[in-house]
Amino acid sequence: MVLFDIMYLGQNALFANQTGVRTTSENIANVNTPGFSRREAVFRTAAASSFGGLRLGQGVRVETTRRILDGALNARARRQNSIAEGSTARANVLARADIAFGDLEGGGASAALDDFFESLDILAASPQDQTARTNVLATAGRLTETLNGYGRELRLLREELNAEIRAEVSEVNRLGAEVADLNSRITQSAQPSNDLLDRRDQLIAEIAQRSGLQTIEQDNGLVTVVLEGGHTLVAGNEVQELVVVANGPLVDITAGDGGVERDLTDDIRSGSLGGILRARDEDLAATQTAVDDFVTTFATEFNARHQAGFGLDGLGGRDFFALPSPGASSAEFLRLDPGLSNDTLAAASDPTLINGDNTNALSLAALRTDAVVSGQEPGDALRGLLQDFGDRAFSSEAASQADGFAAQQLTELQQSISGVSIDEEMANLLRFQQSFAASATIIRTADELTQDIIALKR
Amino acid sequence: MRVSTQMQFSLSVRTVNQRQSELLRTQEQIATGRRINSFAEDPVASRKVLREQANLRQVESGRRTSGDAQLLLENAESALIGVADALQRAYELNIQLANDSFDAPQRRSGADEIRQIREQILSLANTERNGRYLFSGLGNTADPFQLDGTFNGDAGRLTVPVSRNTTVDATVAGGEPFLDAAGGRNTLESLAELEDALRANDSVQINAMIDEMLGTLERSTAARQQIGQRLQRLEFVDDVLARTELAANATLAVERDTDISEAVIRLRESESGLQAALAITGRLDDLSLLNFI
Numbered sequence: 001m002v003l004f005d006i007m008y009l010g011q012n013a014l015f016a017n018q019t020g021v022r023t024t025s026e027n028i029a030n031v032n033t034p035g036f037s038r039r040e041a042v043f044r045t046a047a048a049s050s051f052g053g054l055r056l057g058q059g060v061r062v063e064t065t066r067r068i069l070d071g072a073l074n075a076r077a078r079r080q081n082s083i084a085e086g087s088t089a090r091a092n093v094l095a096r097a098d099i100a101f102g103d104l105e106g107g108g109a110s111a112a113l114d115d116f117f118e119s120l121d122i123l124a125a126s127p128q129d130q131t132a133r134t135n136v137l138a139t140a141g142r143l144t145e146t147l148n149g150y151g152r153e154l155r156l157l158r159e160e161l162n163a164e165i166r167a168e169v170s171e172v173n174r175l176g177a178e179v180a181d182l183n184s185r186i187t188q189s190a191q192p193s194n195d196l197l198d199r200r201d202q203l204i205a206e207i208a209q210r211s212g213l214q215t216i217e218q219d220n221g222l223v224t225v226v227l228e229g230g231h232t233l234v235a236g237n238e239v240q241e242l243v244v245v246a247n248g249p250l251v252d253i254t255a256g257d258g259g260v261e262r263d264l265t266d267d268i269r270s271g272s273l274g275g276i277l278r279a280r281d282e283d284l285a286a287t288q289t290a291v292d293d294f295v296t297t298f299a300t301e302f303n304a305r306h307q308a309g310f311g312l313d314g315l316g317g318r319d320f321f322a323l324p325s326p327g328a329s330s331a332e333f334l335r336l337d338p339g340l341s342n343d344t345l346a347a348a349s350d351p352t353l354i355n356g357d358n359t360n361a362l363s364l365a366a367l368r369t370d371a372v373v374s375g376q377e378p379g380d381a382l383r384g385l386l387q388d389f390g391d392r393a394f395s396s397e398a399a400s401q402a403d404g405f406a407a408q409q410l411t412e413l414q415q416s417i418s419g420v421s422i423d424e425e426m427a428n429l430l431r432f433q434q435s436f437a438a439s440a441t442i443i444r445t446a447d448e449l450t451q452d453i454i455a456l457k458r
Numbered sequence: 459m460r461v462s463t464q465m466q467f468s469l470s471v472r473t474v475n476q477r478q479s480e481l482l483r484t485q486e487q488i489a490t491g492r493r494i495n496s497f498a499e500d501p502v503a504s505r506k507v508l509r510e511q512a513n514l515r516q517v518e519s520g521r522r523t524s525g526d527a528q529l530l531l532e533n534a535e536s537a538l539i540g541v542a543d544a545l546q547r548a549y550e551l552n553i554q555l556a557n558d559s560f561d562a563p564q565r566r567s568g569a570d571e572i573r574q575i576r577e578q579i580l581s582l583a584n585t586e587r588n589g590r591y592l593f594s595g596l597g598n599t600a601d602p603f604q605l606d607g608t609f610n611g612d613a614g615r616l617t618v619p620v621s622r623n624t625t626v627d628a629t630v631a632g633g634e635p636f637l638d639a640a641g642g643r644n645t646l647e648s649l650a651e652l653e654d655a656l657r658a659n660d661s662v663q664i665n666a667m668i669d670e671m672l673g674t675l676e677r678s679t680a681a682r683q684q685i686g687q688r689l690q691r692l693e694f695v696d697d698v699l700a701r702t703e704l705a706a707n708a709t710l711a712v713e714r715d716t717d718i719s720e721a722v723i724r725l726r727e728s729e730s731g732l733q734a735a736l737a738i739t740g741r742l743d744d745l746s747l748l749n750f751i
Contacts, residue, residue: 122519353596386497390496
């Protein structure tokens with residue numbers, strides 16, 4: 001009976017267009033949801049059936065609703081996002097350090113060194129003057145304190161990252177566990193749920209913000225997540241968690257990979273975790289070494305010159321600075337020699353002329369322009385290492401902007417494919433609404449035709 | 459390219475953020491007068507800034523030490539003027555009293571005057587400034603001279619750093635204006651000898667002293683000229699310091715300070731950029747299909 005068939009066809013159309021409205025509504029509702037890929041109801045013509053030798057179509061079927069996305073583009077955007085997050089995290093850490101040493105207005109070690117050398121010039125001009133001696137000790141005290149501050153700040157900046165590393169690692173573990181859970185739920189359902197797939201993609205993107213990674217998608221729908229450096233974080237419904245272990249005052253990241261413990265600290269170099277590790281183990285570590293080396297060389301040279309002279313008590317061979325024992329940071333633990341006083345400050349070279357001789361003070365003051373620290377004047381060497389640090393902070397900020405821009409562009413490209421456009425959805429809504437109304441008309445028409453036939457009987 | 463709703467808004471938000479941060483940075487530069495405030499903003503310029511600040515500090519300490527040196531030299535100069543006046547008087551007395559027309563009592567009173575001159579010169583030779591004997595050499599413990607001419611000082615001189623790699627002598631070598639380079643009697647010993655000869659009415663010895671007294675006068679004058687040259691050198695050092703200061707300040711102005719007129723123009727640009735970004739964000743609302751159905 002063709003008439004009933006028309007009604008059936010109308011019903012199919014009604015259902016299909018309802019699904020269209022439903023899908024459109026879902027898209028509109030999720031316009032601001034991160035990680036949501038817009039959906040599209042996939043229509044196809046229903047299989048034809050025979051009526052009196054005719055092959056007539058059965059209308060429309062909704063095959064599925066599919067997510068609209070470009071997997072390769074997503075992977076690429078995710079990779080670039082890892083890089084951008086890494087650059088930003090590194091730049092943020094270095095910006096904190098910049099506040100500690102970037103002083104250009106006279107509060108830094110360069111200014112303290114200038115003060116110290118000025119006090120030595122004054123001592124050389126008036127070696128007999130007790131206030132000149134007191135002044136040398138005072139400026140030397142300020143110089144050591146400023147250098148101690150640099151050493152301490154660099155150590156603390158690195159140690160303070162422990163908490164951030166722990167937080168990021170536990171977040172990676174949590175996200176990994178959720179991906180593993182979704183993996184098992186996705187393989188259980190026959191028809192892949194778009195929501196679960198979206199959610200899993202979003203979780204993987206969030207892991208990627210913390211560490212660079214690669215995904216391997218299997219035929220059964222499982223996704224394996226492999227972190228930078230080769231550690232498999234998620235395999236099937238199993239997560240192999242990262243572990244934070246103490247390494248002296250700092251922390252390292254390890255993971256048990258199939259029973260083999262491996263250190264990932266030097267492997268993770270992108271994502272916010274990678275950025276933090278890079279800032280800690282490359283930038284700040286290099287600056288720390290440079291500051292320590294500077295202090296060691298400078299204090300050793302100064303001590304050698306000081307030992308050659310004689311104090312007001314006629315004795316010589318004494319140190320001016322006290323360097324810590326090897327292994328400790330010379331910047332953080334540099335002190336003035338505990339025995340140092342106005343009387344032991346060695347301005348004289350001739351032990352018989354101790355009260356008026358300034359020859360050794362001249363040699364101490366001349367250190368200002370002697371190229372004794374890696375072939376440079378001490379002030380230039382100090383400013384050089386500050387500049388090296390500044391270069392790192394500056395380039396990390398520039399990289400953060402450039403990488404962020406590239407990531408933004410890829411995200412936009414991704415959005416251009418998968419993002420919801422309200423205008424488009426409104427147009428679709430109108431289209432489905434009209435088609436729905438037309439489908440309803442089909443049913444009414446079929447009904448009227450049926451009524452007409454029933455009326456024949458009266 | 460297909461444009462999603464999020465793209466439109468995120469672009470607006472990003473542009474507005476970017477413009478606002480430009481605006482804030484420019485505002486900060488104008489308000490503080492500093493183009494750069496930390497190493498990370500411009501590492502190369504920051505290093506130059508610290509380098510020039512170090513140069514300025516060196517100029518400052520050079521001014522201070524050269525001031526100290528100048529004080530010592532000027533005091534030595536005025537002491538030597540007094541010494542020369544006194545020795546001139548001794549020389550004149552010597553020539554006058556060598557004439558045999560003077561008898562023993564007259565020569566004795568001449569001897570008394572020489573005695574006073576000895577004491578006057580002793581006090582000048584032991585002059586102290588800023589806790590430092592001007593003519594004692596490097597050692598500075600006790601009066602360098604005694605009335606009988608005994609010299610306790612040494613031959614050193616105080617050398618003072620005044621600018622980059624430059625030092626200036628702030629004193630003459632210890633005892634130099636009074637000691638005989640040839641190893642003969644020093645000024646105070648010569649005066650003692652003259653006094654003895656006058657008191658003894660020894661015409662031969664009085665006559666013999668004339669050349670020696672002229673020699674002491676010449677020694678003090680030569681030392682004074684040396685000091686004059688050092689004071690001149692200090693003036694030259696002051697010029698060098700002033701030039702260094704000028705150059706350092708000029709570099710600082712270029713590297714560190716905000717070019718206000720350029721910054722104000724930039725401020726205008728950022729302002730209108732921000733206005734445009736805000737205006738576009740407001741328009742987005744009008745451009746939706748929702749307004750037409």
